[in-house]
Amino acid sequence: MSNRSRLHELIDSLPEAALAVAQGALENFQTWPPKPPAQLAAIEKANMDRMRRSMQPGTLGTGGGGGGHFMGPGGRIEYGHHSHSHWEDDAVVVTTHRYHAGHELVIEERMRLVDGGGGLTYSHCVTGPDATNDNRQITFDVSG
Structure with a gap:
C-alpha cells in the first residue's frame, strides 16, 4: 500500500543520477492530472498542421503519432520521444523528437x-x- 513513509524510503534510496527525473515526476504530480509540457503541445500542433496540409481531397488522413516522456525539474522533458507522420507529395515523412538527459534530437525520415x-x-x-x-x-x- 502506498503511503508517504514508503515514498520517503524510495526517494532516500535513489541513486544521485535519478534524483532530477524523480523530482520532475513529483513536481509534475503537483497538478492532477498532470499537464503535458508546453513544448510537446507546440510539436503536436506543428505536426497536425503539416498533416492537414498534406491531405489530398477525397483521401483519408494517415498522420499517426505517439510517444511518451518523463519530466524533469521545471517541466523540462528529460527522457522519452514523440513522433508523427504526414505525407509530402509522394513521400511519407516521420518526424521523431527524442529526449535524453534533457537534450533533444529531431529525426526526420x-x-x-x-x-x-x-x-x-x-x-x-x-x-x-x-x-x-x-x-x-x-x-x-x-x-523482385
Whole structure:
C-alpha cells in the first residue's frame, strides 16, 4: 500500500543520477492530472498542421503519432520521444523528437518509391541540440 513513509524510503534510496527525473515526476504530480509540457503541445500542433496540409481531397488522413516522456525539474522533458507522420507529395515523412538527459534530437525520415516502383528510397536527417545535423540516404531494390 502506498503511503508517504514508503515514498520517503524510495526517494532516500535513489541513486544521485535519478534524483532530477524523480523530482520532475513529483513536481509534475503537483497538478492532477498532470499537464503535458508546453513544448510537446507546440510539436503536436506543428505536426497536425503539416498533416492537414498534406491531405489530398477525397483521401483519408494517415498522420499517426505517439510517444511518451518523463519530466524533469521545471517541466523540462528529460527522457522519452514523440513522433508523427504526414505525407509530402509522394513521400511519407516521420518526424521523431527524442529526449535524453534533457537534450533533444529531431529525426526526420522520408520513404518514397522511385524508378517506377522498382526502388524504395529511405532518407533521414538527424538534428542535434547544437543544430548540427547528419543526412543519410539509401535506395533498396524492390522490383523482385
